[in-house]
Amino acid sequence: MSTSRESFEGGVFHESIPNGRAGATISIARGELVADTTGEPSQRFTIPLSQCKLDLGGASGRMVFCRTSDGSLTIFCEDRNFAKELDFQSGGVFASQLQALKKGQRAEASRFHFWLAVSAVALAALLILGYYSILGAAKVAIRALPVSVDQTIGNTAFNSMDVGRKLDSNHPASKLVEEIVDKLKPHAKIPDMKFKVTVVEGKDINAFALPGGQIVVYTALIKEAKSAEQIAGVLAHEMSHATLRHGIERIGQSIGVIAAIQLLVGDVGGLLALGGQVAQTSILTSYSRTAETEADLEGVRMLHAAKIDPQAMAEFFKMLEEKMGDLPDAVAWISTHPQHETRVENINNHKKTLESIEYEPLKLDLKAAQDAL
Amino acid sequence: MTSSLQYEIQLRPDFSLLKVSLEQGQKVYAEPSAMAAMSPNLKLKAGFKGGALKSLGRLMGGESMIVNTFSAENGPGEVLFAPGHLGDTQHYRLSGGALYLQRGAYMANSEGVEISGKWQGAKGFFSGEGLVLLKATGTGDVFFNSYGAILEVDVTGDYIVDTGYIVAFEDTLQYSVSVLPGLRGGGIKRLFFSGEGLVCRFSGQGKVWVQTRYVIPFLSWIDRFRPQKNK
Ligand SMILES: [Zn+2]
Numbered sequence: 350m351s352t353s354r355e356s357f358e359g360g361v362f363h364e365s366i367p368n369g370r371a372g373a374t375i376s377i378a379r380g381e382l383v384a385d386t387t388g389e390p391s392q393r394f395t396i397p398l399s400q401c402k403l404d405l406g407g408a409s410g411r412m413v414f415c416r417t418s419d420g421s422l423t424i425f426c427e428d429r430n431f432a433k434e435l436d437f438q439s440g441g442v443f444a445s446q447l448q449a450l451k452k453g454q455r456a457e458a459s460r461f462h463f464w465l466a467v468s469a470v471a472l473a474a475l476l477i478l479g480y481y482s483i484l485g486a487a488k489v490a491i492r493a494l495p496v497s498v499d500q501t502i503g504n505t506a507f508n509s510m511d512v513g514r515k516l517d518s519n520h521p522a523s524k525l526v527e528e529i530v531d532k533l534k535p536h537a538k539i540p541d542m543k544f545k546v547t548v549v550e551g552k553d554i555n556a557f558a559l560p561g562g563q564i565v566v567y568t569a570l571i572k573e574a575k576s577a578e579q580i581a582g583v584l585a586h587e588m589s590h591a592t593l594r595h596g597i598e599r600i601g602q603s604i605g606v607i608a609a610i611q612l613l614v615g616d617v618g619g620l621l622a623l624g625g626q627v628a629q630t631s632i633l634t635s636y637s638r639t640a641e642t643e644a645d646l647e648g649v650r651m652l653h654a655a656k657i658d659p660q661a662m663a664e665f666f667k668m669l670e671e672k673m674g675d676l677p678d679a680v681a682w683i684s685t686h687p688q689h690e691t692r693v694e695n696i697n698n699h700k701k702t703l704e705s706i707e708y709e710p711l712k713l714d715l716k717a718a719q720d721a722l
Numbered sequence: 723m724t725s726s727l728q729y730e731i732q733l734r735p736d737f738s739l740l741k742v743s744l745e746q747g748q749k750v751y752a753e754p755s756a757m758a759a760m761s762p763n764l765k766l767k768a769g770f771k772g773g774a775l776k777s778l779g780r781l782m783g784g785e786s787m788i789v790n791t792f793s794a795e796n797g798p799g800e801v802l803f804a805p806g807h808l809g810d811t812q813h814y815r816l817s818g819g820a821l822y823l824q825r826g827a828y829m830a831n832s833e834g835v836e837i838s839g840k841w842q843g844a845k846g847f848f849s850g851e852g853l854v855l856l857k858a859t860g861t862g863d864v865f866f867n868s869y870g871a872i873l874e875v876d877v878t879g880d881y882i883v884d885t886g887y888i889v890a891f892e893d894t895l896q897y898s899v900s901v902l903p904g905l906r907g908g909g910i911k912r913l914f915f916s917g918e919g920l921v922c923r924f925s926g927q928g929k930v931w932v933q934t935r936y937v938i939p940f941l942s943w944i945d946r947f948r949p950q951k952n953k
Contacts (some may be wrong), residue, residue, distance in 0.1 A: 362894075
């Protein structure tokens with residue numbers, strides 16, 4: 350046995366010390382733990398290593414306590430090297446004791462962390478559940494709103510959009526699309542929806558519908574169409590977006606929880622303001638794949654009911670796809686309407702399920718409208 | 723060896739006032755808002771103490787980054803410190819080791835004492851207001867205050883204190899924060915939204931200072947008497 354080379358900062362508990370506790374300088378000498386208190390006058394306390402009951406704890410969890418068997422005297426130290434020195438001086442006796450104590454602490458800590466993790470996961474699940482149930486309820490509430498809300502949002506969005514130069518309503522191209530819309534209108538899912546179609550000058554082959562029945566068609570789309578039926582196909586699809594209320598549904602998805610709650614308590618004003626805002630960011634004109642498929646199928650139904658061959662709709666998609674090769678930038682409608690191959694397939698399949706009737710060709714002068722552009 | 727401060731705690735426990743008498747050359751550090759009165763010959767210096775990192779630590783512990791220094795450069799003098807609320811003031815003599823202080827309990831300290839914030843990790847985060855600690859280390863005097871009176875508890879073995887009532891405890895005590903046994907399950911909501919029902923389990927040997935009032939229940943009690951807004 351030897352004397353420790355170092356001394357350590359620590360402390361002592363003993364009833365002879367004022368307040369019961371004092372800081373101390375600790376060393377190990379001749380098989381004994383020696384503590385000299387730092388107060389004046391300094392007191393010396395010793396515990397033979399053979400009588401030392403070891404414990405681990407303190408606020409850090411790393412403090413080593415050495416107690417006499419009756420517990421009247423305790424010497425403690427937090428210094429990392431103290432434990433090593435203690436073990437070295439005792440000839441390895443304390444090492445296994447300290448290991449066992451540390452293991453017990455780790456088990457305690459991991460139990461705490463387990464409960465912490467469980468609680469955190471539970472809280473996260475609650476929040477997510479709450480979030481989606483509010484949004485879900487808002488979706489139902491949105492469907493229940495009168496169509497006039499769609500119209501207000503659509504008109505607000507249309508007026509705030511910079512769509513480009515609008516063609517006069519007497520222009521042959523304007524007349525053409527209006528006549529097609531008039532033909533389709535009686536077969537719309539929402540009978541009293543006020544459709545309004547505007548032709549806008551633009552190099553993009555594009556068309557879009559806003560909530561409430563505002564439809565915009567670009568001149569390039571009319572120029573590229575091979576038949577009036579193809580334009581009818583696009584218009585039927587866009588009108589379906591309006592009657593299926595995809596725009597307002599889309600707003601419902603992007604309004605967030607606060608607006609959803611507002612809506613549930615009946616405050617539509619916030620939704621209208623938000624709808625106008627959202628509309629400017631083109632969110633209103635890019636729908637989900639499900640919405641697109643729905644609009645395709647509803648469009649086919651409308652065309653069929655109006656005795657217009659839905660085949661033209663599929664043709665138009667095919668043509669756009671081919672066009673995309675040499676004019677990728679101009680085919681904007683394709684970019685907002687992805688997956689055309691499956692769409693063509695869907696349209697054709699859906700057409701087969703409808704009773705076969707004699708389709709009537711549109712008696713419209715597409716050539717004249719195109720020449721006027 | 724640092725000489726200790728000469729002090730007197732008056733008007734205990736409700737309206738306690740700490741009087742520190744400084745000898746020539748002595749200093750005392752305190753929370754900026756704690757000073758109530760002072761001798762004109764004492765020099766007051768406001769500023770950071772112990773570097774930016776320690777100051778940041780204090781800030782995380784809920785204390786101001788700025789600590790005022792009162793020094794008796796021109797002869798002896800005295801300074802009076804008052805807690806921000808009703809309550810007692812307690813003195814603790816550090817001789818090595820450490821003392822942990824609950825957020826807001828720190829009042830003043832002598833030279834030789836370092837005050838730093840202690841990041842509680844998950845322990846502190848989940849307890850909300852419950853348990854954010856400052857750590858005082860070194861050799862010297864520390865003064866802390868409570869809301870209500872202070873009860874000094876000598877712990878041997880295990881002891882449970884609601885986190886809202888802890889004022890300070892010694893470093894020889896091991897502590898772990900948990901939900902009050904029996905509240906588990908039903909207590910989850912309260913745990914996350916108020917920190918209520920959280921307790922600190924102390925084990926080992928050492929002192930805990932417990933305050934006899936907790937400010938949150940007092941605020942909710944007083945809230946019932948506030949005039950209601952008409953709908
Ligand atoms: Zn579409």
